[in-house]
Amino acid sequence: MWKESYSIGVDFIDQQHKELFKKVEELLIEIRSNGLRHKERCIETIVFLKEYALNHFADEEAYQLSTGYKEHDSHKKQHEKFVEILLRHEKKMAASDFAEKDVIEFLEMLFKWLSFHVADADKKMKKNENSLVFYVERNQWINEAVSNLAVKIHAYKNKYGKKSIILTGCGASNGTTMIAIDLAVALVRSGYRTLLVDADMRTRTKHRSRMADIGLCDVIRGLYSVEETIQLTNVDGLQFMPSGNYNDDPALLLCSRQASEFIAKISSEYDFVIIDSPAVTVVPEASALFMSVDGIILVCALNKTTKKQLQNAKDIIEPYADKYYGLAVNSVDERQYRRLFPNHGYYLRKAWRTEIKNRGKRDD
Secondary structure, eight states: OOOGGGOOSOHHHHHHHHHHHHHHHHHHHHHHHHOSSSHHHHHHHHHHHHHHHHHHHHHHHHHHHHTTOTTHHHHHHHHHHHHHHHHHHHHHHHHTTSOHHHHHHHHHHHHHHHHHHHHTTGGGOOOOTTSOOOOOOOOHHHHHHHHHHHHHHHHHHHHHOOOEEEEEESSTTSSHHHHHHHHHHHHHHTTOOEEEEEOOTTOOOSSOOTTTTSSHHHHHTTSSOHHHHOEEOSSTTEEEEOOOOOOSOHHHHHTSHHHHHHHHHHHHHSSEEEEEOOOTTTOSHHHHHHTTOSEEEEEEETTTSOHHHHHHHHHHHGGGGGGEEEEEEEOOOHHHHHHHSTTTTHHHHHHHHHHHHHHHHHHO
16 A cells, blocks of 8 residues: 655656556455456556556656666666566466466565565655756657657758747646657757757746756846856756746747847757747747747647637647647547557567567576
8 A cells, every 4th residue: 555655755756656556456455355357357457567667667767867866776676676576477477377366476576565665765766956857758658759759840850941849738737848858858869959948937947957047038138148048957968948037028028039039049059949838828928939930839638628729729820830840649648549559569569578488488
């Protein structure tokens, strides 16, 4: 059972821990109460737990690397050791056609290991409050979707010379910032010098940094140079410019001649400029920048963004249709993604099956 004492203070890791504990506990209770009446559903849950645990390990290790966690290597070895144990249990369950006692043994092992690992090793992780850290997404579904977007942007650059792209939501809290960061990281990993710009001057707490008080608004007003406001990040090759503090109307500042000159300047100095702006249907800042950028990407969230918000966003960007790259749909879960792209993960699943087969041979 999850305990608040297990919390390590890193939100996304704590949420993943809670989900793992919840799934293990629910399946244990069901089997102990009713036995294996629904074997197929039980097997599906076990497969989900295995994949979720492996993805969680990758996410956790990525976070440790991004924060310079000194015990990353030893922590990773614990994960690798557990994977070996997990695969042995998986082989044993498959050999017994998922006998009830073997399934319970597996779940109890998973529960005990999680409890000890989270309470001991994971609790040693601490947030680094004094540096700018971008969490690098390692989820295979998200990585592939972002890669598809990066390829399209790369093609537009090669064909039309388009380098500055603004991302804006169809509504509030549609996940625009997350996609902007993931996209910027993907472009950097392709070898491109990339600048991520925070154009949301109304919300200044999204990115933790000691230098967040100066940024975009100060450069446009001529108070600071671009070089003075650029910040390095935990992602090699990715530079970041915060929004800065601005108490007047941001939209008027962003539609100024100085703002257009700023975008032209940084576009000449970087391979790509990714601009994270607030929702176009909520405030006018994004539309103020449409005149100056090369490309526009709308972001919506499945089951959250309304039809009215989508229509309003479409109407606003209509005069800039030649710059419109498309709509990025956020909050699509794994099952929905698989339905949309049935062949997704073919090579990954093939490699995984080969790895299990090879491990089985080594065990024999």
